[in-house]
Amino acid sequence: MAARRPPNRKALIRSAATELFLERGYHNVSVADVAEALGITASALYHHYRSKQDLLLHAVLGTLDSVDALVREAGDLDEALRSLAALVTGPRSAFAVWEREARNLEGAQREAIHEREAEVVAHLVPLLRAARRELGGPEAELVARAVFGVLGSRSRHRLALPRRRDQQLMFRLASAAAYCKLSEAGRPAGTGPAAPGAGLRIPRREQILTEAIRLFDERGYQSVTMADIGEAVGIVASAVYRHFPSKTDLLIAAMNRGGERIRAATEQGLGQAKDPREALELLLGAHIAVSIEHRHLVGILTNERDQLPDKERTAFRRFQADYQDVWVQALGAILPEREPTELKIIIHAVHAMIYFVVRSRIADQWPDLAQRQSELGMAVLGKA
Template identity: 35%
Template sequence: MTPRTAVVRRPRNRKAQIATTAAELFCSRGYHNVGVDDIADHVGITGPAIYRHFRNKQAILDHAVGELCDSFTLAIRRADDAESPSAALDTAVRELARQAVQRRSLGRLYQWEGRHLAEPDRVRVTEQMDQGVRRLRDLLLEVRPELNRSDAGYLTTAALSVLASPATHRARLATGRAEDVVHGIAREVLALRDLPPAATAEAVRERSAGPMMPRRERLLAEAVRLFHLHGYHGVSVDDIGAAAGINASSVYRHFAGKADLLAAVFYRAAERLSVATADALGAAGDAEAALRALIAAYVRLILDQSDMAAVYVSENTNLPAADRHRLRGTQRRHVDTWVRLAGECRVPESPTRVRFRVHAALNVVTDIARGHRGRADVPRAGHLVTSILFGGGP
């Protein structure tokens, strides 16, 4: 009797599997560093099989970001059946916390890789996300009518930064506990009182690399500015040299290439952070004073160097592997300092829960710097971070 040949059937969810796998690769490696064959290898299919579902890599990104934004919208719509504004707000925040933890590897997709969307898709998903943010803000205003719209929007945006923070680190808690921690911190932010008055808006301070600045410093300054505006892959060595008033051949006297320039930007950021941290902790007499000094120094540095902070977060996947590994160790030691100090100030909490808090606070500062380029409000941001780490105002 001739044996029957097994029939291999294509999974019904193959398109979703491709999109999810691609999204995870885009987040871990960067959009430009992932090819269709890479996606196919991770899914376990051939490259041409991808094209049965998507016409190209751009279409995969568009689909993945759109699906993530739809999940965000659905989470907020779950609040519509709640019995009160307070219950509605809590339902939405809890659902967003669940998504943030369970889809942790995709958390950076919209924030950092969404810039590679085709223009019509970028406009559409931005408006969709903005609508969701406005809905959360309006729910908060119903719960806390004493707030004005501006303050409610500020707290809502900060709470969303908290909810997005699990994507920025690898600390581990059981899924349910992680959801509870992230949900709890976000609710603390939404309940924050005594928010300092918003400072009068200042003009955006454009940082120019003047002709008296040494050539290497001019190149670094312009690299930061251009990487932030256009992304690493949207900038050439010629672009950086021209912006600094230096011809391309002269650039290579200072840097081996664009990757070397990017690494130098990261090392410069790490150096400034190290100096600011040492200065802040040098005069502190105990853990509480040290943590408060560190918060003040960090917030001021990040908001004052907002372009560099944005590049540091968004372009790390484009670093040479050796530099990325070395800088990741430096960053880990910096976070460990925060965790140690915050742990001494929050003794009842486990070290892992404290680490979740620290990463939530750091992500809030980065997002404020990115969203309020050149005119972020240092006292307000400091108040937020202090609240997250101490559980109350300054």
């Protein structure tokens, strides 16, 4: 007798694909890999999903649906934050598929994710405004995005505390962002600031690197070709090769530039500090400034380090460890009772919050976004 097809096969396929995308990354997973994980043929899988892109789309949408359900079922803000904290500290939180892999989608599929993400954020807004009646709609959306940034940080590292403490910490961090008091100054504006250097002629090599950085961040390194970069600059691919021998050389140059920007801003900020709290504030301000001015660079530093060759990847990990150590020392001086693992989780939460807000479509609406981010960041750092 032939085996019966399980009634939930489509959901099982999506779940298996999500697990593999989490474990290996989208570009390192094939449709055949997903089919093999379930013990079915690729043709059986195609009966439910048209392509690997379609699989990724539904994996991300499934994650967003799970998050949205917790928010919509919550009776109040604290209940929502506790449920979400439990979700992100659970085994293999699928937040990473939303945070890390969604940019591998193309065109209409990427737009569908942006729209669904906006819906999820919007569903948290009424809970925020019910708990904090002083918040206007724009402020509530900004805070909601900060909350999701904090929660999403757990998909970007492998640090962990005992489960109960882990959940409590993430609840406190998310709550610190949710209840952060924003100052009165600065309301959303219609447009963002003009691009630096607008109207100046930029050297061709710099144009190539700038467009490569943007494309690597928006689409993912593996999805971009030298021809794509040339087209963005307005030249043929062979002209790109005259400045950079390979796509890898472009990525190395981009990562080095990102590290240099962060290093310079950090040294400048810390050089002005008079006490531990001011050191932490200046360190936060430097990170925010780089994130706002060079958001595509920060995106690459966040998402593409594993694409580097071994030598450069090792050097970059050393830079990351040194940068984290500076933060641990600064935060540890304010919270001396906290163990290093806890301090690192807090720091990851703040960095992820900044990145999530800066990359959102509302970022350019806030002329004083740096001040908003600083208030949110210090709330999370100081009330953890």
